[in-house]
Amino acid sequence: MGSEDSDLEWKQYSSEDELPLVMDLIDKELSEPYSIFTYRYFINNWPQLCFLVLDQGTCVGTIVCKMDQHRYAFRGYIAMLVVDKPYRKRKLGSKLVCRAIEVMRQEGVEEVMLEAEVDNYGALALYENLGFIRDKRLHKYYLGGQDAFRLKLLPRMEQSSQAEAEASSTVAGAPDVAQESSDGCSTDSAGKGDTSGTSELQ
Numbered sequence: 242m243g244s245e246d247s248d249l250e251w252k253q254y255s256s257e258d259e260l261p262l263v264m265d266l267i268d269k270e271l272s273e274p275y276s277i278f279t280y281r282y283f284i285n286n287w288p289q290l291c292f293l294v295l296d297q298g299t300c301v302g303t304i305v306c307k308m309d310q311h312r313y314a315f316r317g318y319i320a321m322l323v324v325d326k327p328y329r330k331r332k333l334g335s336k337l338v339c340r341a342i343e344v345m346r347q348e349g350v351e352e353v354m355l356e357a358e359v360d361n362y363g364a365l366a367l368y369e370n371l372g373f374i375r376d377k378r379l380h381k382y383y384l385g386g387q388d389a390f391r392l393k394l395l396p397r398m399e400q401s402s403q404a405e406a407e408a409s410s411t412v413a414g415a416p417d418v419a420q421e422s423s424d425g426c427s428t429d430s431a432g433k434g435d436t437s438g439t440s441e442l443q
């Protein structure tokens with residue numbers, strides 16, 4: 242069992258010194274091998290879409306993403322998501338995804354995609370809880386020959402902003418409660434109400 246949530250530090254990627262921390266965790270847990278060039282491609286181009294959860298300097302959770310124009314849509318893509326085993330089932334993975342999506346949404350992303358192995362039931366449940374749907378099945382997508390599901394989310398930015406505006410007008414003076422946005426990321430888990438190390442993100 243890892244440290245209490247309040248002892249964990251959340252941070253956006255900010256320097257090359259953090260690259261080995263991210264790589265060590267991902268290499269340990271993901272089945273697909275990635276080269277240093279792949280990490281650099283994602284993280285150097287989109288550092289604002291990489292987040293780390295640190296426990297006393299050790300990276301215990303991370304997400305790596307990108308966003309770019311894809312045909313007619315400005316698309317976000319989640320490339321890697323890992324939470325270290327002792328820290329799982331505490332919503333760290335969900336919060337990492339929500340933080341990345343929040344930045345994507347602010348930068349105008351219209352859809353978010355990723356692939357997950359068809360038998361990665363934990364990851365599939367996590368993403369589907371956040372509103373992702375199965376877009377297609379990709380035959381023998383991984384090097385090991387496994388199939389993947391491509392998952393897709395439409396962040397529905399307008400509805401989300403409207404919901405947030407309505408929420409802020411109705412909760413004035415009321416107890417601070419997490420508001421659910423239309424893509425399943427509560428404003429709390431997206432980082433606005435979460436005080437655990439978010440200062441550098443705001």
Ligand SMILES: CC(C)(COP(=O)(O)OP(=O)(O)OC[C@H]1O[C@@H](n2cnc3c(N)ncnc32)[C@H](O)[C@@H]1OP(=O)(O)O)[C@@H](O)C(=O)NCCC(=O)NCCS
Pocket residue numbers: 270271321322323324325328329330331332333334335336356357358361362363364366367368370
């Ligand atoms: C997938 C992973 C990132 C989940 O991280 P996590 O911090 O444990 O996830 P969360 O606590 O946010 O889980 C949110 C929901 O996802 C689902 N979920 C997560 N792990 C699950 C598991 N092992 N089995 C079933 N459901 C699971 C549950 O619905 C959970 O909600 P609940 O706790 O209310 O039941 C983590 O298990 C991991 O790093 N796995 C190895 C790497 C990997 O597969 N990455 C994804 C590649 S697509």
